[in-house]
Amino acid sequence: MHADQQPQETFQAHRDLLFSVAYRILGTAADAEDAVQDAWLKWSGADRSRVADHRAYLVRIVSNLALDRLRSARVRRESYVGPWLPEPILTSSDAAEDVAAAESVSMALLVVLETLSPLERAVFVLREVFGFSHAEIAEAVSRSEESVRQAAHRARGHVRARRPRFHADRARQRQVTERFLAAASGGDLNTLLELLAPDVTVWTDGGGKVHQAMRPVTGAAPVATWFATLGRRPYQGVEFDAMTIEFVEVNGGPGIVFTGAGRVIATMVLDVDEQGRIATIRSIANPDKLGAVAARTVHPVKPAR
Incomplete structure (x- = not known):
């Protein structure tokens, strides 16, 4: 049976790609899953006999859905309580082959992408991460090719100016993460x-x-003082000794997941500078953003094209 007679099989074959596109545009797993589900509804009801390239057609659908969601999400995020961080996801990658793909889903880059306009963000993701041509992107986002080129140029310059200059290798980042947690849980201020x-x-x-x-x-001083008390006080009603602490891959790199009392309590990701020191710590404890981690769904950082 031809693929266009099997809409579900065709859609499932591209599902990881569609989620990856939507998640990088939106920065939240829940919204990305909703966009993918809406894409399925559009795909299943479409006249597929006229679709020559199923992959491009599906990416176009999910890109437009994600763009619509992002425009409304931007308004909500303006009134968010405290700092807004992307929703963490568990990932899997081959460190030797997927360095660029892992970086494209990192917390550090997703935070930078938050500062782009919705169109610039979609164009950047489709062009720089997934390698679509300007012509393909123009069709996907219903813009002229020239406007897409301009948006791509602006987005590249913006991201280049703001993204981290250094990317520690995974082994070094994992080692630093483990040392940091050991020092924090032991109250070792000097370390x-x-x-x-x-x-x-x-x-x-x-x-x-x-x-x-x-x-x-x-x-360094206030951050060290803050984390030195980590092991001496309960968090969200859970004693530190009663928590399960896992080192897992979060958003393409080493991360920590804290669980206790039958739920995920928080995730933490550390960025390391060229001297091997911790430059940024991002901790997400909003329970609304921990569903993807709690579900234990693991996403490839480099879905098949």
Whole structure:
């Protein structure tokens, strides 16, 4: 039976790609899943006999749906309580082959993409991450090829100016992450100060649902002092000793998942600078953003084209 007579099989074959596109445009797994589900409804009801390239057609559908969702999400995020961080996802990748793909789904890059306009973000994702041509993107987002070229140029310059200049190798990042957690849980202030960059910044996202810092915390001394008490106080009603702490791949790199009392409590991702010191810590504890991690769904950072 031809693929266009099997809409579900064709859709499933491209599902990872569609989620990857939608997630990078939206920054939230829940909205990306909704966009993929809406794409299925459009695809299943479409006249597929006239579709020559199923993959391009599906990407066009999900890109437009994600763009529509992003425009409304931007308004909601303006009134978000405290810092807004992307929704974390569990990922799997081959570190030797997927460095660029892993970086494209990193918290660091997704935070930068939040500063682009919805069109610039969609164009950047489709062009720089998935390698679509300007002509293909123009058709996908219903714009002229020239306007897509201009948006791509603006987005590239913006991202280049703001993305981290250095990417630590995975083994080094994992080692630093493990040392940091050991020092924090043991209240080892000296080791924490040694591990932290002088201008380290901590971003915590509780969304007003759980207690988190309402503004970023900056500087080695205050950050070290804050984390040195981690093992001595309960968090969200759970004693530190009663938590399960896992080192897993979060958004393309080493991360930490804290669970306790039958739920995911928080995720944490650390960025390391060229001196091997921790430059940024991002912790997400808003329970509305932990569904994808709690579901244990693992997404490839480099879905098949």
